[in-house]
Amino acid sequence: LREHSYLEVFRLERSEVMTAILDAAATAAKPYRLTATDGASPDPILVEIVAGYLASVEMEVETSISRTSRSPMIRDAHDFRAGIHDRNLRKLTGRSYSALVHPIARDFPLETMKPGDVYFHNDVYLSEGGIGHLPDLCVTVPVFARVTPDAEPKVVAFVQAFGHHDDIGGCCPGSMPSGATTVYEEGLMVPPIKLWDQGVPNEAALRIMTRNSRMPDALAADLDAECSACLMGARRLTELFERYGVDTVESCFDAMMDATTETYRREILSKIPVGEYTWEDYAEHDGVDEPMLHIQRITLTKTRPEDEGGERLILDFNGTGPQAKGPINHCGDYADGNFLIKWLAPILRNLADTPERMAELDVNEGVVPLIEMKFPEKGTLITPIFPAPTNARTFVILRLLGVLAGVVAKAVDGNMPADQETIRYTGVYGEDFEGHSYLMREVLGGGSGGRYYADGEDTIHVVPDSRNLPTEFTESRFPFIVEKLGLAMDSGGAGRYRGGLGYEKHIRMLKDAHFMSIADRSILACWGVKGGKAGRPFSVVLDPGGPNEREFDALTDAEPIKAGEVVRIRTTGGGGWGDPLERPTEEVLRDIQWRKVSVEGARDDYGVVVIEGDEPSVDEAATTELRDQLRSERGENEPFFDRGPGYAQLSGGATSAVYDYV
Numbered sequence: 001l002r003e004h005s006y007l008e009v010f011r012l013e014r015s016e017v018m019t020a021i022l023d024a025a026a027t028a029a030k031p032y033r034l035t036a037t038d039g040a041s042p043d044p045i046l047v048e049i050v051a052g053y054l055a056s057v058e059m060e061v062e063t064s065i066s067r068t069s070r071s072p073m074i075r076d077a078h079d080f081r082a083g084i085h086d087r088n089l090r091k092l093t094g095r096s097y098s099a100l101v102h103p104i105a106r107d108f109p110l111e112t113m114k115p116g117d118v119y120f121h122n123d124v125y126l127s128e129g130g131i132g133h134l135p136d137l138c139v140t141v142p143v144f145a146r147v148t149p150d151a152e153p154k155v156v157a158f159v160q161a162f163g164h165h166d167d168i169g170g171c172c173p174g175s176m177p178s179g180a181t182t183v184y185e186e187g188l189m190v191p192p193i194k195l196w197d198q199g200v201p202n203e204a205a206l207r208i209m210t211r212n213s214r215m216p217d218a219l220a221a222d223l224d225a226e227c228s229a230c231l232m233g234a235r236r237l238t239e240l241f242e243r244y245g246v247d248t249v250e251s252c253f254d255a256m257m258d259a260t261t262e263t264y265r266r267e268i269l270s271k272i273p274v275g276e277y278t279w280e281d282y283a284e285h286d287g288v289d290e291p292m293l294h295i296q297r298i299t300l301t302k303t304r305p306e307d308e309g310g311e312r313l314i315l316d317f318n319g320t321g322p323q324a325k326g327p328i329n330h331c332g333d334y335a336d337g338n339f340l341i342k343w344l345a346p347i348l349r350n351l352a353d354t355p356e357r358m359a360e361l362d363v364n365e366g367v368v369p370l371i372e373m374k375f376p377e378k379g380t381l382i383t384p385i386f387p388a389p390t391n392a393r394t395f396v397i398l399r400l401l402g403v404l405a406g407v408v409a410k411a412v413d414g415n416m417p418a419d420q421e422t423i424r425y426t427g428v429y430g431e432d433f434e435g436h437s438y439l440m441r442e443v444l445g446g447g448s449g450g451r452y453y454a455d456g457e458d459t460i461h462v463v464p465d466s467r468n469l470p471t472e473f474t475e476s477r478f479p480f481i482v483e484k485l486g487l488a489m490d491s492g493g494a495g496r497y498r499g500g501l502g503y504e505k506h507i508r509m510l511k512d513a514h515f516m517s518i519a520d521r522s523i524l525a526c527w528g529v530k531g532g533k534a535g536r537p538f539s540v541v542l543d544p545g546g547p548n549e550r551e552f553d554a555l556t557d558a559e560p561i562k563a564g565e566v567v568r569i570r571t572t573g574g575g576g577w578g579d580p581l582e583r584p585t586e587e588v589l590r591d592i593q594w595r596k597v598s599v600e601g602a603r604d605d606y607g608v609v610v611i612e613g614d615e616p617s618v619d620e621a622a623t624t625e626l627r628d629q630l631r632s633e634r635g636e637n638e639p640f641f642d643r644g645p646g647y648a649q650l651s652g653g654a655t656s657a658v659y660d661y662v
Helices: 006-011 014-027 044-068 102-107 203-213 215-244 246-267 332-352 353-362 365-370 394-411 471-477 583-592 600-605 619-634 646-651
Strands: 080-086 116-119 137-147 154-164 194-198 275-283 296-303 313-316 371-374 425-431 437-443 482-486 504-510 513-518 539-542 556-561 566-570
Touching: 006 154, 044 154, 044 215, 044 394, 102 116, 116 215, 116 566, 154 215, 194 203, 194 215, 194 482, 203 215, 203 646, 215 246, 246 332, 246 365, 275 394, 275 471, 296 394, 332 365, 332 371, 332 394, 365 371, 437 471, 471 482, 583 600
Parallel strands: 313 371
Antiparallel strands: 080 154, 116 137, 116 194, 137 154, 275 296, 296 313, 425 437, 425 513, 482 504, 504 566, 513 556, 539 566
């Protein structure tokens, strides 16, 4: 803003914020800028150099963390990410989402910071929306540089890392109690503090945190890795500012943000017709109440360029369901939804002209001026009131990705991917053969949705560069054997373009233990679109096919498993896109040969009759007859979205929602 920097506006009282916004609108100044709006443009080649340098530093920070951390969740599963922000708190890099610097700048004025300082927080309600649950610990390091050679160094940027740690206390191993009714049950809450003071660690604070963890050594090592990596990243950025000068580098930052804004306006927003569109989806359970439809609704408005606020998208979350008793709430309304904007914006990249162009589009602070958020009053799933629990907030933020994809699909005649669910936590814990406590927990992905031009991808993970734990590692460290790790046949939703497949994993315990799961989509499935069918839901079965076979609940903390018993985990398949009866028979036959679709699935889902044998083939005549029969059995007004059979179980018998039609 011309009169107020973004940081200054952030600190103002609400009435003053409104004055600042009105002033900004009157002067038509671009928000958040570090340099004058009418200043000379920086050298475009230098802008590319600076952008590449930032990406390189971000990658170096993440590489350092992955090589020096200790816990499986950080080191092996890579459930963490780094980010680089300028002194106005804007996120500059776009390879991954990250937390926010806002709470640090709120509690520690920039002019009080010193080189070597490291700040820490994990308190969800004091994170301005940047932290979703307590196991996500965040480290922030200010970057210093001299504006002139004889000036004192001042804060010019920030390097930040946050990741999901094994245990931060609370009432169950892993700090994600499925039945929590307050945040106090979920672990240690740490508001923003100075963890290192000018290079000297705060040993008392570290001792308090490790004392509250069931995995103190891993926690201490991970924090040390993250602090050291961010300090290294800060040194790299200081070198950048010293080489080109603070003013020049900051002008490059502004150019990068402006480029993102204009690119998204030209290439993405232009694909969405002016108008208003509404859609909703649901989480199915909260760990406390019986399964029900926990509504998450978005009304999308695309404005005209001549609109008073300019061409933009307005995301209105009114109609979202009330705050849950259990831990599926997400604090989305802080800092005007700044974190949520950058979390949701990658969905819009699916509107790019080609998949190759989509991969080139980063999401940084440049998307923020294009998206306006409207939140309901306090007390909903995305506006919870302290101390509502939040450890399973992935049920909400993952669903919101799908709700945005769905509402955009209604606007663009379905030219968006079908649904996917790519985060859930499963694991076992107990004592190993030496009597030491252990916790094995991993984030298993699932299949992505079919697209209007291609099938979905198999077993993807929404966190960039994250992965399942290597079998060789887990078998050597924990008392179990991985008997199978493959694709879950028939899990992808049927469609002209099939949904991607989920995982199928079998674990045989060698010692008594307990199983844990934090997962949604065990009743409701990943929806299909424009004739595509829903994928298969998540499931966990003990002793499959054996005398003690039983299905675990998707939200559970301590299911007992005996030595010798097998646990089978099947994760969600992505939804299908388009009419499955239009899928070419040769593609269905190929899926059978690749063991992605069974012979029965080909017949039931695609209307393809296969002649089995050493060389399976398609019975073309029988296939034509069956497909004609299946088409004749359809209703006249089919919904645009298919939610699968589980929806009727929770909706009182309805097979579709009022918003499922276009």
